[in-house]
Amino acid sequence: MNSQRVLPTGDREVSDSEVVARVLAGDAEAFGLIIRRYEGGLLRYATRMLGYPDAAADAVAEGLVRAYRHLASCRDPARLKSWLYRIVGNRCRSHLSRRSASDLSLEDAPPLPDPSDTEAEAERAEQMALVERALHTLSPEKREAFLLKHVEGLSYEEMAEATGERIPTLKMRVHRARAALLELLEEYP
Amino acid sequence: MTHIDPQVHRVLDGELPADALTAAQREQLAALQRAAQVLSDLPRASVASRVMAEVRRPAPGVGRRLTHWLTERHTISISVRPVWSLALAAVLAAVAVIPGHEPAPVLGDQEGIAQFVGRFPGAKSVEVVGSFTDWQSGAIVLRDDNHDGIWRGTVVLPVGQHEYMFVVDGERWVADPLAGRYVDDGFGRENALLFVRPVAR
Numbered sequence: 278m279n280s281q282r283v284l285p286t287g288d289r290e291v292s293d294s295e296v297v298a299r300v301l302a303g304d305a306e307a308f309g310l311i312i313r314r315y316e317g318g319l320l321r322y323a324t325r326m327l328g329y330p331d332a333a334a335d336a337v338a339e340g341l342v343r344a345y346r347h348l349a350s351c352r353d354p355a356r357l358k359s360w361l362y363r364i365v366g367n368r369c370r371s372h373l374s375r376r377s378a379s380d381l382s383l384e385d386a387p388p389l390p391d392p393s394d395t396e397a398e399a400e401r402a403e404q405m406a407l408v409e410r411a412l413h414t415l416s417p418e419k420r421e422a423f424l425l426k427h428v429e430g431l432s433y434e435e436m437a438e439a440t441g442e443r444i445p446t447l448k449m450r451v452h453r454a455r456a457a458l459l460e461l462l463e464e465y466p
Numbered sequence: 467m468t469h470i471d472p473q474v475h476r477v478l479d480g481e482l483p484a485d486a487l488t489a490a491q492r493e494q495l496a497a498l499q500r501a502a503q504v505l506s507d508l509p510r511a512s513v514a515s516r517v518m519a520e521v522r523r524p525a526p527g528v529g530r531r532l533t534h535w536l537t538e539r540h541t542i543s544i545s546v547r548p549v550w551s552l553a554l555a556a557v558l559a560a561v562a563v564i565p566g567h568e569p570a571p572v573l574g575d576q577e578g579i580a581q582f583v584g585r586f587p588g589a590k591s592v593e594v595v596g597s598f599t600d601w602q603s604g605a606i607v608l609r610d611d612n613h614d615g616i617w618r619g620t621v622v623l624p625v626g627q628h629e630y631m632f633v634v635d636g637e638r639w640v641a642d643p644l645a646g647r648y649v650d651d652g653f654g655r656e657n658a659l660l661f662v663r664p665v666a667r
Binding site for chain 2: 305306308309312313316317318320321324325330333334337338341342345346347349350352367371401404405408409411412424427428433448451452455456457458459460462463
C-alpha cells in the first residue's frame, strides 16, 4: 500500500515527491514541509522506542539531518514516510546499542505527574505509565513492530520498507507483541 | 503468554470486521486498542529549528577546489588495502619518473590528496559523492580513459576522515569494495571510509 502524504499549501496540495524534487533542485527551505509533515510521528515513535524525550529528540534531529543530506538517495520519494522511519529507526537502534539503562541520568527521566493536574489527567498519566512500562518489557524488535503497526499506522508493506524485514517476520513480531502486551496489561487492570 | 485468538489478530490487521468477534474476543481487542490509543499522543517538542539550522548551514567550500583539481594533472595516493597500496605505489613510482610530468601542486597543511579507483565494467558514468561534497552529485566525476572498466579520479580533500559512495550510471549507489573500512549510513547500508593524511614535506 502506498500512503503518500499530501499537504495543503495555498490553493493546491503538494505531494512528498514534489517536495523532494523541490529540495533536490536547491530549495532547502522546502525541507521544512517534510519536517512539519513527519516530525510529530517520528518524535512519538522515537520517544516510545527509547523511553526518553531528550534521546528521542536527538535521534529524530540526527535522522532528519541525515535524510536531508542523503535525500538524493531516496529512490522512491513517494515512499518518503517509510524511508524516514527507517532512518530514525536506525538512529534509535544505535542509541539503544550505545546506552544501557544505567547510563541514563535523572535529567533524562520522564516528568513526574504534576500534583495540580486534574483527576482525568492524572488517570491518563497513570494509564500512560502502565502501558509504557509494559511496552518497555518487550524486546526492541517487538516494540518497534507494535509501534509501527498500531501507533504509527504503517501497513505491513511500509513496515517492511522501514525495517528491512520480511512481512511474515513482522507479522509474527506484531502478533507476539500483542500477546505479551495484553498479558502484562491484564496483570495490572 | 496470553493466547489471542487468530480472529482478533485478523481484525487488528484489518482483514475482518470487529463484529465477527465474540464478547471475550472483543475485550482483548478493546484492551489492545486502548493501549495503542494511549501511546498515540503526539509529543509537544519540536526539532524543526535545530534541523533547519543544519539545513541552512553553508556547505563547506571544497567544491571550487574540487573542480579546480579535477581539471589539473596530479599524482596522488590514498591507500585502501595493503595489497592495493603496494600496487598503487608501484604505479605511482612509474608515473613519477615520466619526463615532463608536472610537479605536484602545493597543498595547504590541512589538505591531502585522495585517489578513487573503482572497477565498473559496462558503466556509462561513475562519480563519487560523500561527506566532502555534502552528498551532492556532480562534483567528482571519475573517468575511464582506457575503456577497461577501471574508473579513476583524484581530488584534494581536507585532512581527516570522510565517508563516500560511488554512484554508477547516476542511480546505483555502491560502497567502495576496496575501502576496507565502513560505517553505518543510517539506512541499513554502509558508507566507505576514507582517511586523508597531510602530504609529507
